[in-house]
Amino acid sequence: MNSHNSPELQVDIAIIGGGNAGLSLARKLEGCRAVVVEPQTPAARNYSWSFWHNHQHQEPFAAAVRGCWHQWKIVDQHSEVVHNSDHYAYLSVNACDYLTQCESELASTVELVRAAASDVQAAGRGATFTAGGRSYRAQYAYDSRQSTPAEGALKQHFIGWEIKTKTAVKEPHIATLMDFRVDQSRGLHFIYALPFSSHRLLVESTMISTTLEESAWYTAAIERWLALQGIEVDELIRVERGVIAMSEQPTSAHLPAKIGIAGGAVRLSSGYAFTLIQQQVNQLYAGISRGDYTVPTVVTAKLAWMDALFNRVLLANPPLGVAMMVNTAKALDGNSFARFMLGKASLWEWCRVILAMPKRAFLRELVRC
Ligand SMILES: Cc1cc2nc3c(=O)[nH]c(=O)nc-3n(C[C@H](O)[C@H](O)[C@H](O)COP(=O)(O)OP(=O)(O)OC[C@H]3O[C@@H](n4cnc5c(N)ncnc54)[C@H](O)[C@@H]3O)c2cc1C
Known part of the structure; x- marks a missing residue:
């Protein structure tokens, strides 16, 4: 592949959006001229991505793992289901650490532009766009920007606190995936709690419904749950919040090929996306190495x-x-x-x-x- 002299900067591959999918792909690219366009720094995404996995040490995210549990539980008013797994661990990766690592591993021919792309238009299998005051033309382009979930569509939305606790957490070896002993009047609501250590806990109030709530509603649920568990907050370390679409993202012939959640790499019934994104990127990169630039479908x-x-x-x-x-x-x-x-x-x-x-x-x- 060749770049040419022109008013537009010509690249072989452009990646719009350097989040999980974009940077995971960008860090693999070598031997071609590429650009990844991302307005946010990794520090702006200081939250956790968790997923099941069975061989973390061979993986690029191993250094960013903050927690690892072979036991997890799901609780409601009547029962507590505790799972043990010898094959799988539930891992939690710090997004900021992972993205920082990806950025540091970019090849010298892969430029990171810390800006928002605008005027993005598909051009053949590539795209034209502007970013950071320059115009670009890419022979191949991948777009990981997500659309805002539609009004009335089902979504998973949450606010989480990472806290230092005054006393030791009772079961630091068990991840609480869903504790439904919270207000169920506005949708499917649960508390998600990951003990990173005996005194460090991520606790999230998560809703699956069509309507976002006021921040105070989620935090009141967190406070009530902590009080019920007898957990006192010593320090609020950070707050994370998110909205994950649980319906298909719109596609457009005017935009480049989509990757990541925008490219369908998400379980729409659970919002889990990390593993599917890694699969999609690995398969896409294997294809690119063979000269096949098609984005693979990872959800059957x-x-x-x-x-x-x-x-x-x-x-x-x-x-x-x-x-x-x-x-x-x-x-x-x-x-x-x-x-x-x-x-x-x-x-x-x-x-x-x-x-x-x-x-x-x-x-x-x-x-x-
Ligand atoms: C707080 C939070 C917690 C999550 N936790 C989990 C979890 O525990 N497990 C799990 O499996 N999944 C989780 N997810 C879902 C999913 O794994 C993440 O959303 C993941 O980041 C999706 O990766 P992506 O590359 O598809 O999108 P993103 O990582 O969102 O990347 C898209 C990028 O596009 C950039 N962008 C937007 N507009 C422009 C523009 N104009 N020009 C250039 N770039 C632009 C954005 O800044 C963003 O970085 C979570 C999501 C959130 C928000």
Whole structure:
């Protein structure tokens, strides 16, 4: 591939958005002229990305891992399901550390432009755009910018506190994935708590619903949950907040190929995206090395259909949400649950989950499909 002299800066590959997908791809590129355009510094994204994994030490994110649990639990008013897994760990990666590492590993031919791209237009398989006061033309382009979730669409939204606690956390070896003993009146609501050590805890109030709440609503839920657990805050270290779309992102022929969440690398029923993004980037890079620049689809049509059905049932029957989640956890052991969340469940594991679901609600939505 060659660059040419022209008023536009010509590059082989442009990546719009240097977040998880963009920088994970950019750090792999070598032997071509590339640009990655990202307005935010990694420090602006000081939050945690967590996911199931079974061999962290071979992975590029290993140095950014903040927590690792082989036990996790899901709790409601009536029961507590504790999973143990010998094959899988639930890992938490610090996004700022990971992105900083990716930026430091960029090849000398990969330029990082700390600016927002504008006037982005697809041009063949590439794009033209402006960024940082310059015009660019790329032969191939990948766009990881996400669209704002539509009004009325299902989304996962949350506020989290990372705190230093006054006394030791009771079970620092167990991650609380969902504790539903919180206000369920506005949607499916749970507390997510990751003990990074005996005195460090990330605690999030997470909602799955169509409407965002006032910040005070999430923080009141966090405070109530901490009080119920007898946990006193010694120091509030940082606050994280997020909104993850649980419906497909719009596509446009006028924009370059999408990657990351924008490119479908997300489980729409759970909002888990990290592992799928890594898979998509690894496969895309393998393709680029062979001369195939197509973005791979990492969520199979069957999985996307099942996730969409799950979300439709949830949207139509919010009060069933807690039972759907808790029954999924009860139907599976730790290894199966991790595989299920990773989208790698066997047919038998799928059958166990399907049998544990509220049949009428699913049949009603199936008929409407
Ligand atoms: C707070 C938070 C916590 C999360 N936790 C988890 C988790 O625990 N597990 C999990 O699996 N997933 C999690 N996710 C979901 C997902 O893993 C992350 O959102 C991840 O960052 C998605 O990667 P991405 O590359 O698709 O998008 P992003 O990382 O959002 O990258 C898109 C980038 O585009 C940039 N951009 C926007 N406009 C422009 C422009 N005009 N020009 C150039 N760049 C632009 C943005 O600044 C952004 O950096 C979380 C998301 C959030 C927000």
